Amino acid sequence: MSDKYTPDTLTPELKAAVIDLLYRLADDSIVIGHRNSEWTGIGPILEEDIAFSSTAQDKMGHALAFYNLLHELGEPKPDDLAFLRDAKDFRCCSFVAMSHLPANAEGDVPELMNNPTRNRLIVHGDWSISLMRQFLFVEADVLRMHALESSTYQPLAAIARKIRGELKYHLMHAESMLRHLATGTDESRKRMQQALNSVYPHALGLFEPTQHDKTLANAGIAPGETHLRDEWIEHITPLLAGAGLRQPTDVEPVFGGRKGRHGDELVALLADMQKIYRMEPTGTW
Amino acid sequence: MTTTRQRTDATQRVWNALQDVTDPEIPDISVVELGIIQRVEATDDTATIDMCPTFAGCPALDYMRDDIRKHVTAAGFDHVRVNIVFDPPWTTDRITDEGRRKLKAFGLAPPTKCSGGPVTEAIIRDVACPFCDSHDTTLESIFGPTLCRAIHYCNACRQSFEQFKPVE
Structure with missing residues (x-):
């Protein structure tokens, strides 16, 4: 248990487990980063436009840090990991890939057709989904990074410590907006409750158990997913109750992402995100 | 001892060169004053610099890394290595x-x-x-x-x- 690990001292079994863990961390980060960046320029108010753009940029930085750790372990270089893999190779949960467009969002604005995704967002985008996801995600992210700070895999522990300092601002932003909107008008309370109900089953997918959980926990590299989930629920329950929201119970979690089983939303997101890089993968940026 | 003295002089030359590398978005402040230089090691023609990013997603990081390489090379080091390190983390207290x-x-x-x-x-x-x-x-x-x-x-x-x- 007291062993400290570096890339050179991982056993093959531990190395495979760490690689899987890093893909989950990195892919969650880049995908929620991309989703939040979709509000850049069209956020509901200027401060939220800046907040979502900034958290997006931070999360892409976190993804880069994790992809670099993967590269150290012999995986492809960070840009290729982000932009050349197909959806089936991503290990993010469905929660981060969820679109903030209502299912029935139809009808584009023809004069704005240079970027169809953005145009649909301007017309139909549901920011309450993004905000609720951001709140639920960052609470989990902080708990996860706090636990990983004492990881026996030293490169990961150092990055987790760094990331936790940055997440402080994400946390303050999300908790403050949750409080304001959930206790604002009837309309804002209703929208926050609806958003919570719709994203919650996916949020539980953040903690989808994997075949490596026991190995990672026994080696002191990462806490078990079920343990983290319990900690997260214990943590968010009073926050949601304090904001007057009803926390869904008896919910069936949406799993599959950690095994590479994704829906159309991730496929569409990657098509957008990877489009430019794939046009010229050998280009210098 | 001569070797120690040489090493100290070489190290000091690197620190001096770093004083001229500034943050591209805050052009008055040097990377040394920003507290992002974690460690400097230098011998006759080789310099190794550890820098810690302010924010993991800071887009100025690569720019500053290249700029450090340029300035230290210009100070007479043929082999310059700039490592990005996360331990200990950069904080604004630095x-x-x-x-x-x-x-x-x-x-x-x-x-x-x-x-x-x-x-x-x-x-x-x-x-x-x-x-x-x-x-x-x-x-x-x-x-x-x-x-x-x-x-x-x-x-x-x-x-x-x-x-x-x-x-x-």
Whole structure:
């Protein structure tokens, strides 16, 4: 248990487990980063436009840090990991890939057709989904990074410590907006409750158990997913109750992402995100 | 001992070169004053520099890394290696007093020190206006035009201003 690990001292079994863990961390980060960046320029108010753009940029930085750790372990270089893999190779949960467009969002604005995704967002985008996801995600992210700070895999522990300092601002932003909107008008309370109900089953997918959980926990590299989930629920329950929201119970979690089983939303997101890089993968940026 | 002395001189030449490398978005402050240089090792023609990123997603990081390489090479080192390190993490407490003075002169309120403790809302709100020094300021947005900046408003001189925000 007291062993400290570096890339050179991982056993093959531990190395495979760490690689899987890093893909989950990195892919969650880049995908929620991309989703939040979709509000850049069209956020509901200027401060939220800046907040979502900034958290997006931070999360892409976190993804880069994790992809670099993967590269150290012999995986492809960070840009290729982000932009050349197909959806089936991503290990993010469905929660981060969820679109903030209502299912029935139809009808584009023809004069704005240079970027169809953005145009649909301007017309139909549901920011309450993004905000609720951001709140639920960052609470989990902080708990996860706090636990990983004492990881026996030293490169990961150092990055987790760094990331936790940055997440402080994400946390303050999300908790403050949750409080304001959930206790604002009837309309804002209703929208926050609806958003919570719709994203919650996916949020539980953040903690989808994997075949490596026991190995990672026994080696002191990462806490078990079920343990983290319990900690997260214990943590968010009073926050949601304090904001007057009803926390869904008896919910069936949406799993599959950690095994590479994704829906159309991730496929569409990657098509957008990877489009430019794939046009010229050998280009210098 | 001669070898020790040579090493010290070489190291000092690297530190001097680093003093000329500035943050591309805050051109007055050097990477040394910003506190991002973690370690310097140098012998006759080889220099190794460890730098810690301010924010993991800072887009200026690669730029500063290249700039460090350029300046140190120009100082007479044929082999320059710049490592990005995360341990120990950079915090705003690492910005030197001279760095803080330069931030303020540039119009950016320096980050309040957190002395190894957590960044609290009180720390974030306790900011003096860089223009008139009044503490009668209001936090407008914890996010700003770059990852490291927050936006405040000075009620005394009625001007909005940016702050290099504290990071623990």
